[in-house]
Amino acid sequence: MQTFIFGLTLGLSIGPIAxxxxxxxxxxxxxxxxxxxxxxxxxxxxxxxxTFTFGSVLISLLNNHMDIIPVVSALILIIFGLWMIYTTFRKKEHKKAGKYSLTCKFPLITTYGLTIANPLTIIVFSGFAGILTAQENSNVFIHALVIFLASLSVQMLIALAGSKLSGFFSKPITLLYFNVVSALGIIVIGVSQLF
Structure with missing residues (x-):
């Protein structure tokens, strides 16, 4: 149950991935x-x-590099946010609603890479790994699968909410503003990680 709640809270955190x-x-x-x-x-x-397989090793490894991980992750978020702004204004595509984002072309791969690089994900998992690795007789793959299913259910709800809101964003100028604000939100999260 603790693992499922961890997976839900992981998915519910409103950050750049959401x-x-x-x-x-x-x-x-x-x-x-x-x-x-x-x-x-x-x-x-x-x-x-x-983290559940190599929890103690990973925690010590991360502790040795905690100064560089947030910087690299923050730079990735900032670059991606800038890329979102660039693609929003590229070729005056903001005049029509449509498919023009990098993630529209490679949604699974792009989001996977950004989530892997997210410093919050790294820190949260290293903390939870310490709790789970302290428990004896815990099945790593069952815990991992429970987290995946909990996280996936929340991510699907977010995707469904976005698709239902698309009618609200049917005006191109509204879509333009939302894309820019979303990109700026991702950039701000990245910049805040630097400081």
């Missing part, structure tokens, strides 16, 4: 939003398997 999933559902439809959600949940599964 903003990305919502944005892609609005811009590209539920399918792309769902693929973004699957990418995020798969990254959570990857971290779960790694």
């Amino acid at each position: 903003i990305l999933i919502l944005n892609q559902s609005i811009n590209c439809g539920f399918k792309n939003g769902a693929l973004c959600g699957l990418g995020a949940a798969t990254a959570d599964l990857t971290y779960a398997i790694i």
